Amino acid sequence: MRTIAVDIGQTQSRARVTDSETSFERAYPGFVYGSDLAEFIASTIVQIARSESLGPVEVVAVGATGLYGSAPQASDLISRIAPHLTMSRLLLADDAVPALLGAFSGAEGVAVAAGTGTVGLGYGPTGAARVDGAGSMIGDNGSGWWIGRAGIIAALSAHDGRAGGSHLLLAALEERFGNADDFPRLISAQGSPVATVATFAEQVSLAARRGDSVAQQIWVEAARHLGNVVLASATRAGLSDGFQWTILGGVGRSQDLLEPFLSERIAVRFRHAVHVQPQGSVLDGVAVLQRLDPITPFGRMVTEWHE
Template sequence: MTGAGYLAVDSGGSGLRVVVGAPGRGPLARASSDVPVRTGERGLEPGHVMEQVVPMARALCAEAGLERLEVAAIGAAGMASLGDALRAELPDRLARDLGVRRAALAADAVTAYVGALGSRPGAVIAAGTGLIAIGTDLARWRRADGWGHLLGDCGGGAWIGRAGLEAALRAHDGRDGGSARLLAETEEMFGPVTGLPGQVYPRADRAAVLASFAPRVGACAAEGDPVAAG
């Protein structure tokens, strides 16, 4: 075993990624989960974060030969508007369960910005399951969108997937704006469209389910389907 290391976590709409590393050596081991962090009455649930991160972090430390973790940096989608419980509880829980002495918590857009540009002025677009644009002149921060899959994230994976599924349902109903090609893709992926609401609405990971259809929308667009291209 070789001393202390750091923990880095990226939590997004389709799951989370975990890395451990050591100063001067960089990332040493990584893992991922396709289970997004649950959102409850208090926002993002700290218990669900720890339920996923702790076993992965311990296994990665063993793989990397690290004795302990001293620092943790967590970037989470929704931190700005849904992160009160995370800010209140995660530092203590990281200390208790993993021995972390210092913890930095930020929105995933901020960690994306720092990863791309460091401490320079500029702007980034963080596009995945959701979508947000963020920029700073190092005196003020400005953001656009990042309001989640029900209220915004226009152009993100969930938004594209939902638009494709809507076009499929329009074709099924015989309404304008439908796409027979997207209807066929929907039924190939999810089965009969009459059962689609039951596969989407009860899910806690609805954004990830919607985003899972986005690659098919892209493929249909590339093959010339005008609705998918639109």
């Protein structure tokens, strides 16, 4: 049986093609907010099929940013993909669902995907509860975008002579993007400014590890934001103290900067909550979604089509 699993993100997308003999992964461009998401998903799947010369596929599963907790009916996707690829079943899920499935393989707990954006999903006695994932305009606090933006503001503040600036972050900004005077023009011309800003989170982490107090405080605040997502997800999902929680994505790999502030925030309400390492990635979670039956625990966050 041949299957395709696709994780649509903002900075990049990843796909895994699996059959009875082989399994391989490929990276593809990320989704730019404001674009047609259905067209982007369809074109990515068609690109995968063409580049790998794929024949009929049993299951295609997609976890995507930009769904805001409500996966649309798959008929629009089917009409765009069907002329190019034969498939028997299609699953489309909000990206919070494969984050949870990748972390815990369907068990209860709270998983927060903190990459370019931030979205949390709690799964417990009262069902599934999605938190944040509202996009950079009104949400995504604690994400790579949020950290990168805070670092850039600190860099430009140092450039201007404003309070709260960091000369170390200013030097990092100019090394990466050129003269600070030109940065506002550069970022406004980007096709995906949110993803570009998110890349600066790496420089903020490096500055924090070098002892820059402004950068360190940015990570402290990010930790508290992510802690709030865990708290809200657990409470709404009806989880009791002692539940497992984890952070996936690029931000989650900087545990040395998030702790102890992240765990301290969670312990305000849940003293015995257990921080665990995720069993797998978001893409692994998309693969779990292919095997999940029934999909009803996640309500409108998942939609399915089959022949």
